[in-house]
Amino acid sequence: MQHLVRKISRFMPLTSEDEARLAALAGAPEAVPARTDIVREGEHPPSLFLISGGLACRYKLLDDGSRQIISFLVPGDICDLHVFMLGTMDHSIAALGETKVTTLPMDEVLNLVATHPRVNAGLWWSVLQEKAILRQRIVGLGRRDAAHRLAFQLCELLWRMKAVEEAPRDEYALPLSQCDLGDALGLSTVHVNRMMQDLREAGLIAYRKGAVRVLDPDGLSRQAGFDASYLHYGDAAPEARGYLEALAHRMMPAAN
Amino acid sequence: MQHLVRKISRFMPLTSEDEARLAALAGAPEAVPARTDIVREGEHPPSLFLISGGLACRYKLLDDGSRQIISFLVPGDICDLHVFMLGTMDHSIAALGETKVTTLPMDEVLNLVATHPRVNAGLWWSVLQEKAILRQRIVGLGRRDAAHRLAFQLCELLWRMKAVEEAPRDEYALPLSQCDLGDALGLSTVHVNRMMQDLREAGLIAYRKGAVRVLDPDGLSRQAGFDASYLHYGDAAPEARGYLEALAHRMMPAAN
DNA sequence: CGGATCGTTGATCCTGCTCAAAGCCAGTGG
């Protein structure tokens, strides 16, 4: 839960009451083994799942058996926030390495967001950030070559991990095979391997036992054409604050 | 504005008051010439722009001068709903053919969604639908070949156009060049041309003067591997209704 | 030790890109 608070705080500070109420939602983290589905396409999960450790991914399987990884979920990300509104999952979510998942009861979350506008805004902001990440991935898949895509992905994960304080000294856990990476980047395993070697030989990254260390963040960013502004950290709209105060006043006249 | 109401109604019916209040927001539609930017990357638009006719796209330009079209905007889509919360646009939006744009004053929209939970839900639903469309596009770009991508895109636009009643007899306006289509599908103009010919020769579509007629929707869907469920029309979560009623009660105790 | 999974390397192939040129309009101006 601390991860979620950190992520939202990157956008807009929460009050200590907000944080306390959020923390009160979370049950005990549950360990999900590597390569296990957390939510499957077509289901309608009864609660929300918060990634509180490890790494997961959204993916779809195709008729021909191939798989496309749509996005990665890092600690602080919520698997199925959208089933607030949508009936069924249109994709699956799986743990990549061993992953910790915290269950948040749907009705309590609904109650919390109905009474705590900053929490509400923070959760919706994370939806918008995810959307921005998806857009950026489309650009990469459509118009960048393999080397750029890989470097970009490593940059993005570095920034997102840093935002939740999971990348000390520019090093973060990346518990996935080159095959997984290929499924995410729209490349073959073999080609991922060769690109990875290039990055290592260029002295930009080191990779050992499921963890990446970015040796030269600036160099890697330059090589990737990476500009973190699409992640919108610290980029709240001026209206958002005013809107929230208005909402807070409307919803909780006694408390304000 | 009628388009937006139709789109939202595909998800959850609005009351006649909701519709009236929405309609009251809209000023006169303004014509934007083809190939003109509506919103540019880096800006922070002061109002919301609703596409009320024609066709627009979100896109990013890359350092090397190439362009990736991220998604298409059909009538009823809102350009910059996310600047509710995010400070700056991380991409641009341009009219493809001549497009009609209606301006919605930000503060009035904020006021409306604060008091009309069904409208609020409908707008957020459209954000979630857009997200689902982005995910599907990632799958296409990462793992489908050129023929599938093109067929899929034509299917998606057909379904979205039908949802806002802009595709009578399976025909809809597609005012863009094959170059634009290539920028959307991650293909070269030349290759789009050849794939298009294949579809025509297969008797699946006809294309003349900026309009596509889908001659065999089932055949095209089969060829594309298209399954419309990701668009989530008519797929509201059961919780959504209960949540909305609770919100409505909380926000407007007098009105309910 | 045997088996499974993953990383690495080399050889070959193919989808789709690039380059180039020619046809096809629609608009424009003489």
Place this chain on the structure above:
DNA sequence: CCACTGGCTTTGAGCAGGATCAACGATCCG
């Protein structure tokens, strides 16, 4: 009315980024 122009489509030929296929080494684990 016709020549000219510019944007778009169409076609052909050659090229290349990355896929595919296949094999081998490394590591882990029962």
